[in-house]
Amino acid sequence: MTDDLELLSRYMDEPDGPVDLDVARRRLRAAIKEDTDQTTSNSGTLGSRSRKRRPRVLAAISGVAAALIVALLLVVTVPGGGQHGGSAAAATELRAIAGNAAAQSAPILGQGQLLQTEQRVSLEGQITQLGSKSIPNVRAVIDGTVTSWTDASDDVCVSATSGPAQFASPVNEAAWTAAGLVVNPTHQPSTSCTSSGDASPGGGGVIDVTGLTTSPPSLAHELETGTTQIPQLDQLMVNNQNAGFERAAFLLIGPTVGATPTFRAALYDALADIPGISYLGGMTTHSGASGVGFSFRSDVGTSVLIVDPSSGSLLEAQNFQSPLSYGGVSASYIAPPPTASILTEGGSGGTIIRWLDPVGAPAVVDASALPAGLTMPTPSAPPAQVTLTTLAGKTLITGAPKGYSNSSVYVQLCPAGVKYEPACQGQMTASVPVDGSYSLKVASGSWNVGMYYWNKYGQQVLGMPVSVDVQAGRTTHQSVEVAYQGPAVSGVVTLTGAPKGFAELGYMGVQACPTSVQFEIGCAGGTEAYESIAPGSNFSLDLAPGSWNIGAYYRPAPGVAGNTYTGSPTSVVTNSEVHHVNVAMAYQGP
Amino acid sequence: MADPEDSRTPDADLIRLSFDDPGQFALIFERHAGALHRYLSKRSNHSNVDDLLSDTFIAAFRGRRNYDLTFQDARPWLYGIASNTLRHHRRSEVRRLSHEGEVRPENSCEDLADRVVTGIVERDELDRVRRAMELVDDRFVDVLMLIAGPALTYEEIARALDIPVGTVRSRASRGRAQLRELLGLTGQYEHDGVTTSPSQPKDDLQ
Numbered sequence: 001m002t003d004d005l006e007l008l009s010r011y012m013d014e015p016d017g018p019v020d021l022d023v024a025r026r027r028l029r030a031a032i033k034e035d036t037d038q039t040t041s042n043s044g045t046l047g048s049r050s051r052k053r054r055p056r057v058l059a060a061i062s063g064v065a066a067a068l069i070v071a072l073l074l075v076v077t078v079p080g081g082g083q084h085g086g087s088a089a090a091a092t093e094l095r096a097i098a099g100n101a102a103a104q105s106a107p108i109l110g111q112g113q114l115l116q117t118e119q120r121v122s123l124e125g126q127i128t129q130l131g132s133k134s135i136p137n138v139r140a141v142i143d144g145t146v147t148s149w150t151d152a153s154d155d156v157c158v159s160a161t162s163g164p165a166q167f168a169s170p171v172n173e174a175a176w177t178a179a180g181l182v183v184n185p186t187h188q189p190s191t192s193c194t195s196s197g198d199a200s201p202g203g204g205g206v207i208d209v210t211g212l213t214t215s216p217p218s219l220a221h222e223l224e225t226g227t228t229q230i231p232q233l234d235q236l237m238v239n240n241q242n243a244g245f246e247r248a249a250f251l252l253i254g255p256t257v258g259a260t261p262t263f264r265a266a267l268y269d270a271l272a273d274i275p276g277i278s279y280l281g282g283m284t285t286h287s288g289a290s291g292v293g294f295s296f297r298s299d300v301g302t303s304v305l306i307v308d309p310s311s312g313s314l315l316e317a318q319n320f321q322s323p324l325s326y327g328g329v330s331a332s333y334i335a336p337p338p339t340a341s342i343l344t345e346g347g348s349g350g351t352i353i354r355w356l357d358p359v360g361a362p363a364v365v366d367a368s369a370l371p372a373g374l375t376m377p378t379p380s381a382p383p384a385q386v387t388l389t390t391l392a393g394k395t396l397i398t399g400a401p402k403g404y405s406n407s408s409v410y411v412q413l414c415p416a417g418v419k420y421e422p423a424c425q426g427q428m429t430a431s432v433p434v435d436g437s438y439s440l441k442v443a444s445g446s447w448n449v450g451m452y453y454w455n456k457y458g459q460q461v462l463g464m465p466v467s468v469d470v471q472a473g474r475t476t477h478q479s480v481e482v483a484y485q486g487p488a489v490s491g492v493v494t495l496t497g498a499p500k501g502f503a504e505l506g507y508m509g510v511q512a513c514p515t516s517v518q519f520e521i522g523c524a525g526g527t528e529a530y531e532s533i534a535p536g537s538n539f540s541l542d543l544a545p546g547s548w549n550i551g552a553y554y555r556p557a558p559g560v561a562g563n564t565y566t567g568s569p570t571s572v573v574t575n576s577e578v579h580h581v582n583v584a585m586a587y588q589g590p
Numbered sequence: 591m592a593d594p595e596d597s598r599t600p601d602a603d604l605i606r607l608s609f610d611d612p613g614q615f616a617l618i619f620e621r622h623a624g625a626l627h628r629y630l631s632k633r634s635n636h637s638n639v640d641d642l643l644s645d646t647f648i649a650a651f652r653g654r655r656n657y658d659l660t661f662q663d664a665r666p667w668l669y670g671i672a673s674n675t676l677r678h679h680r681r682s683e684v685r686r687l688s689h690e691g692e693v694r695p696e697n698s699c700e701d702l703a704d705r706v707v708t709g710i711v712e713r714d715e716l717d718r719v720r721r722a723m724e725l726v727d728d729r730f731v732d733v734l735m736l737i738a739g740p741a742l743t744y745e746e747i748a749r750a751l752d753i754p755v756g757t758v759r760s761r762a763s764r765g766r767a768q769l770r771e772l773l774g775l776t777g778q779y780e781h782d783g784v785t786t787s788p789s790q791p792k793d794d795l796q
Contacts, residue, residue: 004770005738011719012632012739021623024643028619031648035612136656139609168610302603522729524674527754542754 090279090294093309094272097292098216101312102265109152112367114376117255118147118359120287124352125165125333127179137175140165141354142185142333149370154208154257155377157193157370165333185332193377207233209251210258216269223247224274226430229441234430236321244274245296246321249305252314253356264312280304285316287357313361320353387472388441393479395432395451400484407431408454411438411480412465416446420465438480444472451480461485488543488574489581493552495535497587502535508554510539510583515547519569539583543574552583601664605657615651622668623647629669629739632723633676633731642679646672661749665740670750673732722772730765733758 107115120143127138144162165183167173176183207230213219221227224244226234233247248271251259271277271294280293283306291306304318370376395411397404409432414424422428426447432438434453450465463482470476493510495502510533513523521528529539541550551569572579601618608615623643630642650664650671657667723731732751736742744762748755 004766004773004775005734007715007719007773008723008734008738008769011716011723012628012735014716020640021619021627021643023640024623024627024647025616025619027644028647028651029616031651032612032615035651134656139655297600302600525752528757 090277091272093279093292094268094277094294097307097309097312098265098268098272100310101268102261104261104264104311106261107362107364109150109364111152114149114151114365114367114369115362116147116149116365116369117362118145119253119356120145120359121356122286122354123162124354126351127181130179135175135179137171138179138181139172140167140176140181140333142166145359148255149365149374149376150255150257151367151376154210155194156255156257157191157374157376158255159189159191159371159374161189162332180335181333182335183333187332189371190332191371191374193374207251207254207256208258209256209263212263214262214266216266217273219266220244220270220273223270229430231428245271245277246303248274249303249317249320252305252307253317253320253353268312283316285357286355287316287359289315289357291315314358317353317356319355321351387444389444389470389472390439390475391442391447391449391468391470391478392437392439392475393449393477394437395435396479396481397434397451397453397484398481400434404434404484406434406453406455409434409451410453411440411449411451413440413442414448414465416448416467420448420450422452422460422462442470444470446470449478449480451482453482455485485578488541488545489548489550489572489579490538490540491581491583493533493535493537493539494582494584495552495554495587496584498535498554499587502554502587508533508535508552508585510541510550510552512541512543512548512550513569515549515571519549519551521553545575547571547573550581550583552585554585554587600662602657602659602662605654605664606659608651608654612651615654618650618664618668619647622665625665625740626668626672629735630672630676632720632735632739634679638679642672642675645675645679649675663746666742666746666750669736669740669742670752673736673751718773722769725772726765726768730761730768733761734765734769737762 123142125140142162146160148158150156162185278295283293284290285306291308293304293306295302295304303320306316411429412422414420414426418424429438447468448465449468450463452462468478509528511521511528513519513526517523529541533539549569549571570581604614604617627643631639736747744755744758747758
């Protein structure tokens with residue numbers, strides 16, 4: 001028997017005579033030219049205006065614009081298979097670099113001495129959603145420098161200075177301001193100091209690598225699977241199956257504490273074990289340094305590392321998704337309340353490191369080199385030896401639809417007595433399965449353990465935590481769960497006056513349309529439910545937060561074209577809660 | 591300059607480049623225009639296809655900054671725009687022709703079963719498919735053609751048409767049931783591992 005889809009595929013593939021794309025090509029080129037001319041013209045206008053107000057910034061913008069194009073071209077022209085070699089060539093080079101990195105000697109810091117490192121960085125910041133509203137064009141390039149000082153105890157101070165937001169067009173600038181962001185960053189430089197005992201896990205921009213394995217295969221596995229137990233690393237690109245390269249890159253970018261030559265050698269050896277890395281041969285950085293390049297293509301683009309093969313020093317990182325806390329630069333661009341912004345409304349966005357160059361080699365300096373106002377944390381008493389115990393159990397999102405999956409589900413542990421929230425000074429897992437298990441190494445004591453997830457609208461759904469006493473040396477079992485929230489609207493749909501047997505022959509559906517468009521079956525941006533819906537049955541619709549009109553329709557019999565819609569739609573404003581809306585219709589005949 | 595024929599350069603990178611260098615978007619056209627032309631030619635009469643293709647790519651170009659760069663393959667996005675463009679064209683066409691009294695709005699009631707018996711018994715198999723597809727519900731046609739033409743996955747179609755994946759599965763199932771009925775194909779077929787009879791289009795396959 002011929003399959004219907006096979007027939008349809010043959011029909012779709014059947015050529016319809018000669019294909020002439022010239023008309024469409026010409027029209028698109030005209031649109032591109034118009035856009036290019038407009039951008040050039042706008043740039044001129046912006047330039048003229050800026051020239052009067054901030055001539056020095058204008059020069060910076062031109063340089064950055066050129067650099068942006070160069071950087072992106074570099075990124076996309078990187079051959080996937082490796083111009084100079086694929087994974088095998090990359091592995092060979094990386095292992096050689098690992099050998100050289102191991103031979104490096106770590107600088108020895110005397111009393112009152114600090115190790116100073118400096119990085120130039122060019123970021124692209126973007127906000128895509130403010131509150132429940134998608135916002136286009138909120139995008140800017142931000143250049144800055146990040147300087148860090150580390151003492152002999154691995155305490156770290158960081159100072160980040162970022163420049164004005166730079167825009168590709170006035171449209172971007174207007175959107176940026178409208179989203180509650182400022183052009184000139186506040187509180188410059190942004191500074192912070194972290195005691196070695198307070199370095200990650202627990203937040204901040206400093207990553208403590210002293211607890212990481214130096215076994216290359218194990219390290220490669222932990223980086224690829226996001227199981228390093230360092231939240232900044234494990235949460236990085238958590239939805240991406242191929243984030244090992246990115247996670248390793250951030251250990252090179254730092255700032256880190258505890259990155260000994262042995263660890264850096266293990267890191268390069270681990271990179272050699274991660275498949276898919278291409279060797280790019282000799283490359284030059286934005287700062288003019290020469291090294292060898294390695295690239296990796298993930299779901300979000302191609303990232304590149306340029307390193308000094310003789311020492312394993314990082315020379316440049318290109319096109320990496322930035323951790324949220326990177327350098328604290330992005331928070332400096334958010335206008336303070338009461339201006340509506342991502343700070344007050346919530347929302348989402350991201351930062352991409354276009355490129356990052358360490359400036360020179362790390363230098364040993366006196367404590368006097370620390371900028372005024374910054375003080376290295378006073379050495380704290382060595383922490384008491386803590387024996388960690390395993391806390392494990394099942395995870396479950398109750399009430400989730402069949403087949404529901406989510407890669408943003410976490411188990412969160414907070415000490416008893418503090419507010420239970422994902423931001424507490426406790427511990428969290430990497431993402432866990434919707435219906436699976438978790439395991440954490442924790443100190444003995446009383447904890448509250450619970451679970452939360454991010455739904456597809458970026459809303460955090462937090463469950464009720466459970467109290468648990470963890471006793472040293474004894475594995476504790478505690479299952480956690482959170483109730484699925486959604487769909488946004490549910491109710492009963494009724495059809496009065498329908499002929500007997502309608503449910504077997506005809507069918508019904510419930511349509512939701514954004515209030516911003518005309519209510520109609522199949523409306524733009526709408527969604528509908530028509531699975532197993534019959535007179536008197538329940539319906540449910542999963543809706544994004546916002547204003548919706550809900551109505552129902554029926555089709556009298558299979559094979560009869562046209563839907564019949566009766567009644568007026570019901571308006572509902574949705575949030576993360578479930579709303580109940582009953583929809584009634586009167587049958588009007590086929 | 592990125593090579594348009596280099597399939598290793600993801601669409602997302604080209605679109606991202608086009609933010610600052612609009613000319614890069616021409617590479618997206620060269621890469622996908624042929625397939626989209628074929629798709630549109632199956633969804634419309636030949637005299638409209640050039641306009642539809644132009645409108646699709648111009649809309650895509652103007653909306654490129656809204657493209658979600660986490661998706662490397664731009665096809666679902668482009669086919670979604672093409673489907674919207676088709677819908678707009680059809681509404682305009684129906685409005686225009688209705689005013690002129692030349693045509694009924696589409697989806698007017700018609701006994702498809704009769705058409706199956708009397709009208710679609712033709713020699714050319716593919717012509718039969720064409721005629722049948724003209725009678726399948728419009729919402730199902732979008733899904734069926736995106737499965738059979740560019741071979742998008744359910745998830746990609748959901749993204750393209752901005753509808754839940756469950757709805758895609760359901761429309762695919764119902765559309766196939768209608769198509770099989772119109773083509774006079776009998777028997778059962780498998781959909782996601784579930785056997786369905788075309789005489790029971792009210793499915794519950796999600």
